[in-house]
Amino acid sequence: xxxxxxxxxxxxxxxxxxxxxxxxxxxxxxxxxxxxxxxxxxxxxxxxxxxxxxxxxxxxxxxxxxxxxxxxxxxxxxxxxxxxxxxxxxxxxxxxxxxxxxxxxxxxxxxxxxxxxxxxxxxxxxxxxxxxxxxxxxxxxxxxxxxxxxxxxxxxxxxxxxxxxxxxxxxxxxxxxxxxxxxxxxxxxxxxxxxxxxxxxxxxxxxxxxxxxxxxxxxxxxxxxxxxxxxxxxxxxxxxxxxxxxxxxxxxxxxxxxxxxxxxxxxxxxxxxxxxxxxxxxxxxxxxxxxxxxxxxxxxxxxxxxxxxxxxxxxxxxxxxxxxxxxxxxxxxxxxxxxxxxxxxxxxxxxxxxxxxxxxxxxxxxxxxxxxxxxxxxxxxxxxxxxxxxxxxxxxxxxxxxxxxxxxxxxxxxxxxxxx
Amino acid sequence: xxxxxxxxxxxxxxxxxxxxxxxxxxxxxxxxxxxxxxxxxxxxxxxxxxxxxxxxxxxxxxxxxxxxxxxxxxxxxxxxxxxxxxxxxxxxxxxxxxxxxxxxxxxxxxxxxxxxxxxxxxxxxxxxxxxxxxxxxxxxxxxxxxxxxxxxxxxxxxxxxxxxxxxxxxxxxxxxxxxxxxxxxxxxxxxxxxxxxxxxxxxxxxxxxxxxxxxxxxxxxxxxxxxxxxxxxxxxxxxxxxxxxxxxxxxxxxxxxxxxxxxxxxxxxxxxx
Numbered sequence: 001x002x003x004x005x006x007x008x009x010x011x012x013x014x015x016x017x018x019x020x021x022x023x024x025x026x027x028x029x030x031x032x033x034x035x036x037x038x039x040x041x042x043x044x045x046x047x048x049x050x051x052x053x054x055x056x057x058x059x060x061x062x063x064x065x066x067x068x069x070x071x072x073x074x075x076x077x078x079x080x081x082x083x084x085x086x087x088x089x090x091x092x093x094x095x096x097x098x099x100x101x102x103x104x105x106x107x108x109x110x111x112x113x114x115x116x117x118x119x120x121x122x123x124x125x126x127x128x129x130x131x132x133x134x135x136x137x138x139x140x141x142x143x144x145x146x147x148x149x150x151x152x153x154x155x156x157x158x159x160x161x162x163x164x165x166x167x168x169x170x171x172x173x174x175x176x177x178x179x180x181x182x183x184x185x186x187x188x189x190x191x192x193x194x195x196x197x198x199x200x201x202x203x204x205x206x207x208x209x210x211x212x213x214x215x216x217x218x219x220x221x222x223x224x225x226x227x228x229x230x231x232x233x234x235x236x237x238x239x240x241x242x243x244x245x246x247x248x249x250x251x252x253x254x255x256x257x258x259x260x261x262x263x264x265x266x267x268x269x270x271x272x273x274x275x276x277x278x279x280x281x282x283x284x285x286x287x288x289x290x291x292x293x294x295x296x297x298x299x300x301x302x303x304x305x306x307x308x309x310x311x312x313x314x315x316x317x318x319x320x321x322x323x324x325x326x327x328x329x330x331x332x333x334x335x336x337x338x339x340x341x342x343x344x345x346x347x348x349x350x351x352x353x354x355x356x357x358x359x360x361x362x363x364x365x366x367x368x369x370x371x372x373x374x375x376x377x378x379x380x381x382x383x384x385x386x387x388x389x390x391x392x393x394x395x396x397x398x399x400x401x402x403x404x405x406x407x408x409x410x411x412x413x414x415x416x417x418x419x420x
Numbered sequence: 421x422x423x424x425x426x427x428x429x430x431x432x433x434x435x436x437x438x439x440x441x442x443x444x445x446x447x448x449x450x451x452x453x454x455x456x457x458x459x460x461x462x463x464x465x466x467x468x469x470x471x472x473x474x475x476x477x478x479x480x481x482x483x484x485x486x487x488x489x490x491x492x493x494x495x496x497x498x499x500x501x502x503x504x505x506x507x508x509x510x511x512x513x514x515x516x517x518x519x520x521x522x523x524x525x526x527x528x529x530x531x532x533x534x535x536x537x538x539x540x541x542x543x544x545x546x547x548x549x550x551x552x553x554x555x556x557x558x559x560x561x562x563x564x565x566x567x568x569x570x571x572x573x574x575x576x577x578x579x580x581x582x583x584x585x586x587x588x589x590x591x592x593x594x595x596x597x598x599x600x601x602x603x604x605x606x607x608x609x610x611x612x613x614x615x616x617x618x619x620x621x622x623x624x625x626x627x628x629x630x631x632x633x634x635x636x637x638x639x640x641x642x643x644x645x646x647x648x649x650x651x652x653x654x655x656x657x658x659x660x661x662x663x664x665x666x667x668x669x670x671x672x673x674x675x676x677x678x679x680x681x682x683x684x685x686x687x688x689x690x691x692x693x
Contacts, residue, residue, distance in 0.1 A: 366526050370522065370580075371536070373486050373519075375514035376539060384539070
C-alpha cells in the first residue's frame with residue numbers, strides 16, 4: 001500500500017461511482033517505472049509521503065496586482081470570491097466555480113465529470129475523477145469574440161501541513177467563439193503541497209482558443225496536470241506552456257483533432273534547474289482530414305535538474321492531408337542536468353506531411369565569447385543566450401499584452417540562473 | 421630576442437605613451453605553435469596595420485588580445501595601459517577599452533541588436549564607475565553613429581547579425597565599435613568580403629573615430645583597406661613572427677610584389693634582432 005494513496009483517499013466524500021473509481025486506483029496502486037508513461041518520472045519518493053486535505057488560507061491581494069480582471073482565483077484549490085474579479089464579464093461569457101454548477105446541476109459539467117478513466121497509468125486523472133469537487137467552468141457562447149484575456153489564478157499557500165487538492169476545469173467554446181485564457185500557477189509563500197489538475201477543453205466548429213499556462217509554483221510543490229482538448233472542424237487551439245517552477249511538475253497535453261482542418265499550435269518551455277523535475281507529455285491525435293499541429297518545445301537543464309519531454313503524434317487512418325511538425329530543442333547548461341526527449345510519430349494515413357526533430361546541445365561558445373568581448377559578464381551573457389533560446393516560444397504569441405506577461409515570467413525564472 | 425622596435429616612431433613620438441605592448445608573444449592552438457615571438461608597441465592615437473599571408477597567425481593574435489578560449493600562451497606578455505591584459509577576462513578587457521571587430525560576426529537570433537549593445541555598453545560603464553545610459557541617451561548615441569555607417573533602422577530591431585548580409589555584419593561591427601568607443605580597436609579582416617562601397621562605409625566609420633586617445637590594430641590580407649584607413653605603421657606577420665615593419669609604403673610594396681618575397685625572411689636566422 002502507498003502512504004500517498006491512503007492519505008488522499010482519507011478525504012473521500014463523493015458518489016458511489018467516484019468510490020468505485022477511487023477503489024480502482026487503490027487496487028492498482030501508483031504506476032511503477034516499468035510503465036512506459038512513467039519511465040522517466042519515478043514516483044517512489046512521492047508515494048511515501050502523506051498529504052492532508054487543503055484548507056483555504058487568506059492571501060493578500062497585492063500578489064495579484066499584475067493580473068487584471070476578469071480573473072478567477074483559487075487558493076489551495078478553493079475558489080476565493082474575494083480575490084476574484086468577475087463582475088464585468090463581457091456578454092456571452094460565463095465563468096463559475098464548479099461547485100456552484102454542480103449544486104445547480106449543470107448537465108454538461110456533470111457529463112464531463114462522469115468521464116471514466118480506466119488505465120492504471122493514469123492514476124492522477126482517476127484520483128481527480130474521484131476526489132475533485134472544485135474548479136473553473138468557463139463557457140463562451142456561439143459567435144462571441146472576447147479580446148480581453150480571462151485569467152485563471154491558482155495559488156498555493158502554506159497551510160501548516162502538506163496538503164493536496166484536486167481541481168477540475170472546463171473550458172468550452174461554442175461554434176465560432178474566440179477567447180484568450182491565461183492560467184497562472186503561483187504561490188503565496190513556500191509550501192510542499194500536491195496539486196492535481198484536470199482540464200477539459202472543448203472547441204466547437206470554428207472556435208478559437210488562445211490558452212497560456214504559466215507554471216511558477218513553489219520550489220517544493222508537486223504538480224500533476226492534464227489537459228484533454230477536443231477540436232471540432234476548423235477549430236484553432238493556440239497553446240503556450242511555461243514550466244518554470246515546482247519540485248516535480250508533470251503535464252499531459254492530449255489533443256484530439258476530430259474535425260476537418262482543426263489546427264493545434266502548442267509551444268512550450270521546460271525549465272529544470274536546481275533539483276527540479278519537469279515532465280511534459282504530449283499526445284496529439286489527428287483523426288479527421290486536413291488537420292494540423294505545430295509543436296515547438298524548448299528544454300533547459302541546469303544544476304541537477306531533469307527535463308523530460310515526450311512528443312507523441314498519431315495520425316489515424318483516414319486523416320489524409322494532415323500536417324504535423326514537432327521541434328524539440330534542448331540546452332544542457334550543466335554537466336549534472338539531464339534531458340530526456342522522445343518524439344514518437346505514428347502514421348496510419350496516406351498523404352500526410354510529418355516531421356520531427358529533437359536535439360540536445362550546449363550554449364554556443366563562439367556566441368558566448370562574442371557577447372563577453374563586448375563587455376557582458378559571463379553569467380549575463382549566458383542568461384541572454386539562454387533566454388534567446390527560449391524566446392521563439394514566446395514570440396509566437398500574437399497578443400502583445402499576453403506575450404509581455406509570458407516573456408516577463410520567463411525572464412524572472414531565468415534570472416535564477418545568475419544566482420545559482 | 422628583443423622585440424622588433426620601430427626606432428623612428430620612438431624618436432618622433434617620445435611624448436606619447438605605450439597603449440599596447442606585446443613582448444615576445446608565443447602561443448599555440450591544439451598543440452600547434454602559431455605565434456613564435458611577436459613583439460609590437462602601439463602608442464595612443466596610432467593606427468598599426470598587420471598584414472601577412474593566410475595562416476601567418478594574424479587572426480590568432482586578434483583573438484588572444486580579446487581573450488578567446490582555446491589559445492595557450494607559452495611565452496611572452498601583453499600589457500595594455502600598464503595592465504597585464506592576458507590575466508583579464510574578455511569582459512574585463514572590453515571594459516578596459518579593448519574591442520575586437522570579428523572576421524566572422526556571430527548571428528544570435530533572439531537577442532535584439534539594440535538591447536544587446538545597450539546592455540554591453542552599460543556593463544562596461546558600470547565596471548568603469550560611469551553612470552549607465554538610459555534608453556533615451558543611448559538612442560541618441562545610436563542615431564549619431566548609424567548615420568555615419570549608413571545602417572538602416574531595421575537592423576537595430578533584428579536579432580544580433582540575424583539575417584544580415586556580409587557587408588551589413590561588418591558595418592554592424594564598426595557600428596558597435598562606434599557606440600562602445602574603445603581605446604584600442606582590433607579589426608580582424610574587416611575588409612574581407614566587402615565591396616568597395618561597404619569598405620568605404622567601414623573606413624568612414626573608422627576614420628571618424630580616429631583621435632589622439634584611440635589606437636587601431638588593422639589586420640588585413642590586402643592593401644586595399646589601407647587606401648582608406650591610413651596606417652602610421654605597417655607590420656608584416658609571417659609564420660608567427662613580425663618579419664618587417666615600416667611606414668605605409670610597405671603596404672604598397674606588398675601589394676606590388678605579393679608575399680612570396682617573404683619566404684627568405686621567415687627563416688629564424690633571418691629575423692632582425
